[in-house]
Every structure is written in C-alpha cells, then in structure tokens.
Amino acid sequence: MILDKGKKAAVVTLMNNGDGGRGSLPRKIILTEEQLCTSQMNHHLDETIVNKAQFALETGNIQFYEASVGAGILIEPYFPEARLIVLGGGHIAKPLAEFGSKVGFLVTVVDDRPMFANKDRFPDAEKVICESFSNCFMQLKLNESSFVVIVTRGHRHDLDCLQQVLKYKTAYTGMIGSKRRVKGVKEQLFSEGYPVELINAVNAPIGLEIGAITPEEIAISIIAQVISYRRLVSTSSDNTASVKVNWPELDRPVLEELSKDNGDPKALITVISTIGSVPRKAGAKMLVWPYGKILGSIGGGCSEGEVINTARQMIGSGGLKVQDIDMTGQIAEDEGMVCGGIMRVLIEDYHG
Secondary structure (H helix, E strand, O other): OOHHHOOOEEEEEEEEEOHHHOEOOOEEEEEEHHHHHHOOOOOOOOHHHHHHHHHHHHHOOOEEEEEEOOEEEEEEEEOOOOEEEEEOOOOOHHHHHHHHHHOOOEEEEEEOOOOOOOOOOOOOOOEEEEOOOOOOHHHHOOOOOEEEEEOOOOHHHHHHHHHHHOOOOOOEEEEOOOHHHHHHHHHHHHHOOOOHHHHHOOEOOOOOOOOOOOHHHHHHHHHHHHHHHHHEEEOOOOOOOEEEOOOOOOOHHHHHHHHOOOOOOEEEEEEEEEEOOOOOOOOOEEEEOOOOOEEEOOOOHHHHHHHHHHHHHHOOOOOEEEEEEEOOHHHHHHOOOOOOOEEEEEEEEEOO
C-alpha cells in the first residue's frame, strides 16, 4: 500500500446523483502525493478538483461538494498511520510509550537490554524490539510518518542512533540531553560532514520548555512537541505561519478488505462530514454485506443501525446515497449518548 511507505494519497469519488440522492456507481480515482505535487497525472481532472485534493492532503480535511446539479465530488485524504519510535527503554520511555499510544500513535520501543525491552514493561506499545541500536533500523523502516525520540541511556548510544536516523526523512526527530551534551553531539556531526540544516532540524534538547522534572513530566513535554509536529504544518519559510492538520481516520481493516477486489456484493459507508460532538471523525468507514456481516463502525447505536439497513437495501442497486445521522436533542438523550452532533455519511453500493 502507498500508506505503508509513509506517503499520503487522496481518493476522488465522482458521483452522478439522481432522484432521492441515489445515482450511478461512482468513479474512484487514486491520486498520490507525488502526482499532486508534480501534476504528473494521467487523469484529465478539473483544476478545482486538483486544488481541493491538494488542500485535502495539506490539511487532512475531507472535501465534499456539488460540482453541478446532480453531480457531487468527494475527496478523501489518506495519511499513513503515525508511528512513534522510542529509542531507549529507560524511565522516560515508559510513560512516553503510554502517552503516545493514548494520543493515537503506533508505538515502537527499542532497547538492547531484555529486562527493558519486553511487552510487560511496555504493554501499550505495538512493537517492542530487543536489538542493538546499530542493528535495529532494518526492522524500523523509518519513513515520513515516523516520529523518532532518542532517549537512550548514554551519550554514545544517542550519537549512534542520531547518525542512523539522519539517513531517513522523518516527520520528527528529537534527542534528549543537556545543552552541553547536545552541543557536543552536534559539533561531532558537523565535523563528520552532516549538513547544517539537517542537524539544526533535530529537536535537542527535546520537548517543550515547561519546567519538567519527573519522568512523566518530561514525557508530557516530549509528546506535546511531537503532537505539534503532527498537527501543525508550517506554511512559510520562517516557520511563523502554520495550518492545523486534521489527521483523518484510518480504518485499515476496511481498506484491506476493499483492496482484495473480489467483486462480492457489499455497501461502503463513509463519514464525510461532522458537526458537533460525534463518536467518529470524517473518514471513518464500515462495510456491510447482504447477509448481515459488517466490518468497521461509524459509532454504534440505533443511528448506525438505520444506516446499515439503508446500506443493505442499496446492495446491488449500483447507486449511492448521502444520509444525515442526527445525534442531537432527544435522540441522544434516549440512547444515553454523550454525543450531540450530526454526522453526514455517504452510502455506496460497492463491487470492488
């Protein structure tokens, strides 16, 4: 998959709606980040679509609009899953892995000591690798969705890790250490010929300046800085202006099922916009089969059940429908939901 390589992509769905919001089977076009940046596309797309696709990849916001009467355009940005790579399994790594997992990162922890690199110590980590810092990078496969935090137990290991990390293009790189220690590492890298701009891009000393003292406080300062790199993208050369990025939902099991292209009849449900407090964000997906099987969720409850019923009725129709799910007022109260918003979903008959 494109996402596994750390790259972004956009899926453009061209819809021709008929009566009642139904219409012919939509046409889907996949646009990679490289295609949108270089305009090297084989598709003859309207300039408005290209511009909105570029905006979707920049901000992570789904674009849905009517191109003309009876015709709609849905542009879905897909971001790779953000990975927090923690190099070092010491006292700071433990709360850092916990906090990173809670805020939505897939966490990998690396240490060369079995007593520090194990799942009992890091239950929230997706992966725990017990390997030397010089040999672990083949397993890590760093890319542009990797957020790397270097918190090893010593100056030598920090330098070894940083030398390896700088070979890759990552979303974030930070290294712990005092100003004196960090200065020494940077001076050595300068002497070894590493580019100045590459070294200066390393966040060292690491974390936001909040006066942190305890391991938990230090972990919070680090994860806060990592989040800022995930959520804010600079829009100017001097980094003074930035745009907030809405990292879209990614339902990997649903995408993997769709990629099988086995042609079995089913319906695809996608949350295309939300207002207020809702259980899932725009981009959330689920699949519905005619015999009752479902994969994924858009939030559960009676409101989801209504959409599932609509989806089952549409299987085999070759059509689509846009439907609102109202979670405000009495509906939310009756179902005991803390939500109080509205979700708009696209329901498609999907044959692969």
